[in-house]
Amino acid sequence: MKWVLAAIVMLWSGAALAAPIRVMILDGESAAAYHDWPVTTQVMKRELQDAGIFDVTVVSAPRSDSADIAAFDPGFEKYQVVVWNYDAPDWPAALKTKFETYMRNGGGLVVVHAANNAFPDWPAWNEMTGLGGWRGRNKAAGPHWYFENSKLVSDDEPGPAGMHGKRLPFRMVTRAPDHPIMRGLPERWMHMGDELYAHLRGPGRNMTVLATAWSDPANHGSGHDEPMAMALRFGKGRIFHTTLGHDAWALSGVGFMTLLQRGTEWAATGHVTQKVPKNFPTADIASYRADLAAMDPAIAGNGKPK
Numbered sequence: 001m002k003w004v005l006a007a008i009v010m011l012w013s014g015a016a017l018a019a020p021i022r023v024m025i026l027d028g029e030s031a032a033a034y035h036d037w038p039v040t041t042q043v044m045k046r047e048l049q050d051a052g053i054f055d056v057t058v059v060s061a062p063r064s065d066s067a068d069i070a071a072f073d074p075g076f077e078k079y080q081v082v083v084w085n086y087d088a089p090d091w092p093a094a095l096k097t098k099f100e101t102y103m104r105n106g107g108g109l110v111v112v113h114a115a116n117n118a119f120p121d122w123p124a125w126n127e128m129t130g131l132g133g134w135r136g137r138n139k140a141a142g143p144h145w146y147f148e149n150s151k152l153v154s155d156d157e158p159g160p161a162g163m164h165g166k167r168l169p170f171r172m173v174t175r176a177p178d179h180p181i182m183r184g185l186p187e188r189w190m191h192m193g194d195e196l197y198a199h200l201r202g203p204g205r206n207m208t209v210l211a212t213a214w215s216d217p218a219n220h221g222s223g224h225d226e227p228m229a230m231a232l233r234f235g236k237g238r239i240f241h242t243t244l245g246h247d248a249w250a251l252s253g254v255g256f257m258t259l260l261q262r263g264t265e266w267a268a269t270g271h272v273t274q275k276v277p278k279n280f281p282t283a284d285i286a287s288y289r290a291d292l293a294a295m296d297p298a299i300a301g302n303g304k305p306k
Contacts, residue, residue, distance in 0.1 A: 018053075020053055020054055020055040021053055021054050021055065021080050021081065021264075021265065021268045021269065022055050022057075022078065022079045022080045022081075022268075023048060023054045023055065023056045023057065023079060023080070023081050023082075023083060023264060023268070024056075024057050024058075024059050024074065024076070024078075024079040024081075024082045024083065025041055025044060025045055025048075025056060025057070025058045025059070025082075025083045025085055026059050026060075026061060026074065026082055026083065026084055026085065026086050027041045027058065027059075027060050027061070027085040027086050028059075028060040028061035028062065028063070028086055028088075029061065029063050029064060029086055029087060029088045030086075030087045030114060034114070035087065035113070035114050035246065035247070036247060036248075037085050037086070039247070039248050040085060040112075040245065040247065040248060040251060041058055041085050043248050043251045043252060044083060044085065044112070044245075044251060044260060045058060047251070047257045047260055047261065048083070048260065048261060048264060050257075050261075051261040051265075051274060053265065053273070053274070054264065054265075057079070059074045061074070061086060061088070063088075064088040064089055064090055064091060065089075069091065069092060069095070070092055072095060073095070073098070076098060076099055076102035076107060077102060077107075079107075080107075080108055080268040080269070081107070081108030081109065081110060081264055081267045081268035082102075082107065082108065082109055082110070083110040083112065083264060084109060084110060084111050084112060084115040084118075085112055085113075085115060086115055086118060087114045087115060087117045087118045088118050088119065089118070089119070089120070089135060090119060090121065090122070091119065091122070096122060096124070096125075100124045102237075103124075103128060103234045103235055103236075103237035103239075104234065104235030104236060104237060105235065105236060105237070106235075106236035106237055107237045108237065108238050108239075108264075108267035108268040108269075109128060109234075109237060109238070109239040109240075109267060110239070110240045110241075110242075110260070110263055110264050110267050111128070111129050111239065111240070111241040111242070112242060112244075112245045112260075113195075113197075113242070113243060113244060113245040113246055114246075115129075116129045116131065116132040116133060116197075116200065116241065116243065117132060117133055117134045117135050117162070118132075118135070120132070120135040120136055120137050120141065124234070126141065126142070126202050126203060127203050127205055127206075127234060128232060128234045128237075128239050129202060129232070129239070129241050130145075130202050130203065130204050130205070130206075130207040130230050130232050130239075130241060131145055131161075131200040131201055131202030131203075131204060131207075131227065131230075132161065132162075132200055132201070132202050133161045133162025133163075133197060133199070133200045133201070134160075134161065134162040137160065137161035137162065137201055138158070138159065138160050138161060138201070139156060139157075139158045139159065139201070141161055141201040141202060142154075142201045142202040142203045142204060143155055143156045143201060143204065144156075144157065144159075144161070144199050144200070144201055144222075145200065145201075145202070145204050145207075145209075145227060146212075146222070146224035146225055146226050146227070147175065147209065147212045147224070147225035147226075147227075148224065148225070150175075152209050154204060159199070160199075161199060161200055161201035161202075162197065162198075162199060162200060163197075163198050163199045163220065163221075163222065164195040164196055164197050164198060164220070165195075165196065165215075165216070165219030165220035165221055166219055166220075167193045167194055167195055167246060167249075167250070168193050168194075168196075168219060169190055169191060169192060169193050169194075170190075170191055170194070170196055170213045170214070170216075171188050171189065171190055171191070171213060171214070171283055172188065172189050172190070172191050172211050172212070172213050172228060172229075172255065173187065173188055173211060173212050173213065173214075173225065174186065174187050174188070174189075174210070174211050175209050175210060175211055175212055176208055176209065176210045176211075176231075179208060179210055179231060180262070180266050180270075180271060180272040181210055181229075181231060181240065181259065181262045181263050181266050181272060182210050182211065182229075183272070184275070184276040185258070185276055185280065186280070186281075186282055186283065187283075188282070188283035189255055189280065189281045189282055189283055190255070190281045190282070190283060190284070191213070191228075191244060191250075191253060191255050191256065191281075192249060192250050192252065192253035192255075192256065193249060193250065194244055194245070194246050194249075194250035195246040195250070196213055196215055196216075196219075196221065196226065196228075196243075197226065197228075197243040198215035198221055198222040198224065198226045199215075199222050199226075200226070200227070200243070205232075206232050206233040206234070207230050207231075207232045208230065208231045208232070209227045209229075209230050210228075210229040210230060210231055211227075211228045211229040211259075212225040212226055212227055212228055213225065213226060213228050214226075226243075227243070228242060228243050228244055229241070229242045229243075229244070229259060229263070230242075231263075231266070238266065238267045238268075238270060239267060240259075240263030240264065240266060240267045242256075242259055242260075242263065244256050244259070245260075253281065254277055254279055254280055254281055255280065255281050258274075258276060258277060258280060261274055262274055
C-alpha cells in the first residue's frame with residue numbers, strides 16, 4: 001500500500017514523465033514532385049515517435065494554387081512545434097499572418113531540406129529560415145553564407161541561390177559544440193548519401209550555424225563549407241533548420257535522426273534532454289558503413305542513391 005501512495009505522490013508532484021511534446025508535421029506540396037513528401041513525412045513521423053517524447057500529428061495542406069488554400073487553417077496554436085516538409089510558392093496573406101503570430105508568440109519550427117525552397121517572396125519566412133534556395137532567389141534574397149577559416153562569412157556576389165551535386169556521403173563538421181542540439185556530438189561525422197545544398201542565400205539574421213559540410217567542386221559544389229544545420233530566432237520563437245534529408249535514405253542515418261529529434265525538442269522547449277546515441281557516426285568511413293548496416297531493411301531497400 002505504501003508504494004501505491006508513493007506513486008500517487010510522485011504523479012501529483014510532477015516527478016512522473018512530462019506530457020509529450022505536441023508536434024505537427026506539415027506537408028502537402030513539393031515543386032515538380034522532386035521530393036516524395038508522402039514517404040519522407042512517414043519516415044520523420046516514425047523517427048520522432050521513436051524518441052518517446054513527441055505526440056505527432058500529420059497535417060497535409062492543400063496545394064497553394066487550389067481554391068481550398070483560402071480556407072486552410074491547421075491550428076498552429078495547438079502545437080508546440082511545426083516540422084515543415086512542405087515547399088509551396090506562396091500562401092494567402094491571412095494564413096501567413098497566423099503563422100507569423102504563432103512564431104512571434106513563442107512557437108517552434110523545424111525546416112527540413114526543400115522546405116527552405118518555399119515562399120521566396122515572404123520576408124518573414126526568409127527571416128525564419130535564415131537562408132534558402134531556388135524558386136527565383138538571387139542576390140536580392142540576401143548574401144551567400146558559408147564558413148571560411150572557421151568563421152561564418154557572407155558574400156554578395158551576383159547569381160542564383162541553390163545548387164547541389166550527386167547524392168554522395170559526406171562529412172559533417174560541428175561548428176557550435178556548446179549549443180544544446182549539438183552538445184556531445186563529435187566534431188566530425190559521416191552523413192548518408194544526400195543532396196549537399198550549396199550557395200543558399202538569405203538575410204541570415206539571428207542565425208547560429210550548428211554544422212557545415214564541404215561542397216566539393218568535383219561534385220558540382222561551391223568549394224565552400226556550406227551550412228547544413230542552423231538555429232534561429234524569430235520573435236519569441238525558435239527555429240531548427242537543416243538542409244539534409246532529400247529522401248528516405250538520407251533521412252534514415254543515425255546522424256540525421258539525432259539532429260531531427262534533438263532539433264525538434266529544442267525548437268519546442270529551448271532544451272534538449274535526449275542523449276547522443278552510442279552508435280552515432282564518426283568521421284571514419286567504417287562508421288558510415290555501420291550506419292548503413294543499422295538501417296531499417298524496409299528503408300534500406302528503397303530510395304538508395306543511384
